Amino acid sequence: MRTFLGILALGALAHSSPSGLGKSPRQLPPDFDPSTLPTYNGTGPTMLRFGCNQLSIDRIDPLVNPGAVPSPHQHQIVGGNAFSASMPLSDIASLSTCTTCSYSDDFSNYWTSNLYFRARNGSYKRVPQFPGRFQPFFGNNSFASSTNGGMLVYYVSPGQNKVTSFPPGFRMFFGDAALREEPSGGYNLSTQTCFRCYNAPDFGGDEFRPCLDPRVDTMHLPDGPCFGIRSNILFPTCWDGVRLDSGDHKAHVAYPVEGPHIFDGIGTAETCPPSHPVKIPQVMVEINWDTTGFNDPEEWPEDGSQPFVLSTGDGTGYSQHADYVFGWRGNSLEVAMEAGCAGADCPGMATQTMQPADACEVPELVGENYSGWLDTLPGDPPQPTPTGKGKGKGKGKGKGKR
Numbered sequence: 001m002r003t004f005l006g007i008l009a010l011g012a013l014a015h016s017s018p019s020g021l022g023k024s025p026r027q028l029p030p031d032f033d034p035s036t037l038p039t040y041n042g043t044g045p046t047m048l049r050f051g052c053n054q055l056s057i058d059r060i061d062p063l064v065n066p067g068a069v070p071s072p073h074q075h076q077i078v079g080g081n082a083f084s085a086s087m088p089l090s091d092i093a094s095l096s097t098c099t100t101c102s103y104s105d106d107f108s109n110y111w112t113s114n115l116y117f118r119a120r121n122g123s124y125k126r127v128p129q130f131p132g133r134f135q136p137f138f139g140n141n142s143f144a145s146s147t148n149g150g151m152l153v154y155y156v157s158p159g160q161n162k163v164t165s166f167p168p169g170f171r172m173f174f175g176d177a178a179l180r181e182e183p184s185g186g187y188n189l190s191t192q193t194c195f196r197c198y199n200a201p202d203f204g205g206d207e208f209r210p211c212l213d214p215r216v217d218t219m220h221l222p223d224g225p226c227f228g229i230r231s232n233i234l235f236p237t238c239w240d241g242v243r244l245d246s247g248d249h250k251a252h253v254a255y256p257v258e259g260p261h262i263f264d265g266i267g268t269a270e271t272c273p274p275s276h277p278v279k280i281p282q283v284m285v286e287i288n289w290d291t292t293g294f295n296d297p298e299e300w301p302e303d304g305s306q307p308f309v310l311s312t313g314d315g316t317g318y319s320q321h322a323d324y325v326f327g328w329r330g331n332s333l334e335v336a337m338e339a340g341c342a343g344a345d346c347p348g349m350a351t352q353t354m355q356p357a358d359a360c361e362v363p364e365l366v367g368e369n370y371s372g373w374l375d376t377l378p379g380d381p382p383q384p385t386p387t388g389k390g391k392g393k394g395k396g397k398g399k400g401k402r
């Protein structure tokens with residue numbers, strides 16, 4: 001409890017010291033005053049935090065490779081069952097009949113790459129996922145802490161009437177599936193994509209907000225063994241107010257002029273740029289990978305490197321990315337963002353139990369075998385680690401996912 005309140009308190013101060021444009025990400029203050037805790041009592045910020053069961057694992061990507069069966073690399077997907085190889089720019093909620101998320105009006109889809117372990121003999125095995133941490137602060141989040149893998153999803157608004165919900169058909173992309181090193185141009189996105197290396201069993205070291213604790217968070221895959229690895233991926237918080245999508249699925253969204261919004265859970269004194277004036281909820285996804293079965297030093301590379309590989313073929317982790325297709329029913333997200341509540345059981349918001357969520361599935365279209373030890377990583381070969389310079393990726397500048 002104390003730990004989590006500390007997490008929030010840091011956020012309360014962080015927005016008073018923006019570091020502005022440039023390479024450096026916005027930094028945390030060295031100390032904080034616990035008396036500045038936000039209160040999710042209906043008058044302040046909203047921070048939804050809820051679990052979504054796995055919907056499927058498949059090699060399709062309706063955003064970046066619409067219609068392609070298979071797409072270049074494999075994903076793990078949560079959310080509504082309208083998910084398919086291509087999805088229309090329309091109201092996804094009306095096309096879905098079930099969702100794997102505990103907020104049962106959320107038929108959105110969220111998807112990311114998968115994580116694989118590469119043994120010394122060159123065989124691959126998919127790293128299983130495990131559910132989110134139970135946080136007493138958030139009331140009843142037993143769903144979030146009992147999913148079959150899947151994700152935790154967060155939506156943050158700085159207060160009532162402070163953000164505009166997404167329109168039906170809206171979608172966006174964060175990341176760059178072709179990246180293999182830390183980009184040197186544009187914004188420093190180390191606060192927007194990271195891996196947390198749990199340093200003890202039972203979420204050890206999880207004491208601080210995502211992507212902001214240099215003791216356990218890195219933008220690349222952790223160098224050494226962990227008691228599980230957590231992925232956090234944050235989407236941009238400004239929108240041009242017009243386009244539902246854009247060519248690279250990024251140019252219609254942008255970061256505040258002060259730089260990417262760190263996950264402070266309460267939002268923001270930040271200003272959206274004139275080109276993208278509409279402040280949208282901050283969406284973050286969180287995935288726990290159970291790496292504990294893969295910590296045998298005898299199976300790690302002899303050269304001292306780490307053995308995990310994203311399904312993009314990337315052994316660095318810089319290609320971590322996430323896709324989002326908005327699909328909340330009617331104005332339910334708008335109502336939620338106004339509510340000033342926290343967690344997974346906000347008053348007035350429809351929820352479901354695990355049973356219907358677990359029964360919600362979509363058939364796998366590619367039907368690849370990704371269980372057990374595999375001779376090759378599922379995905380289009382070859383997937384070499386490029387040797388060229390990584391491209392800078394300021395807003396709207398990234399390459400498409402490949």
Ligand SMILES: *[C@@H]1O[C@H](CO)[C@@H](O)[C@H](O)[C@H]1NC(C)=O
Pocket residue numbers: 037038039041043044
């Ligand atoms: C809600 O929290 C805010 C900020 O902490 C506080 O100013 C306000 O008095 C609280 N309102 C109620 C009804 O508790």
Ligand SMILES: *[C@@H]1O[C@H](CO)[C@@H](O)[C@H](O)[C@H]1NC(C)=O
Pocket residue numbers: 119120121122123299373
């Ligand atoms: C490769 O190594 C793993 C881990 O030791 C083992 O389980 C697997 O059977 C091996 N695969 C082959 C093809 O030998």
Ligand SMILES: *[C@@H]1O[C@H](CO)[C@@H](O)[C@H](O)[C@H]1NC(C)=O
Pocket residue numbers: 023024025182183184188189190
């Ligand atoms: C980005 O910021 C992090 C945290 O301050 C720092 O460790 C890293 O070196 C920075 N990267 C670049 C390319 O400036």
Ligand SMILES: *[C@@H]1O[C@H](CO)[C@@H](O)[C@H](O)[C@H]1NC(C)=O
Pocket residue numbers: 102140141142143352353354
């Ligand atoms: C907590 O939520 C779950 C559904 O996710 C429900 O089955 C359970 O009864 C709830 N527990 C309490 C104490 O409300």
Ligand SMILES: *[C@@H]1O[C@H](CO)[C@@H](O)[C@H](O)[C@H]1NC(C)=O
Pocket residue numbers: 369370371372373374
């Ligand atoms: C998938 O591949 C693994 C490893 O080769 C094998 O053990 C397993 O039986 C296969 N599963 C199916 C359904 O083919």
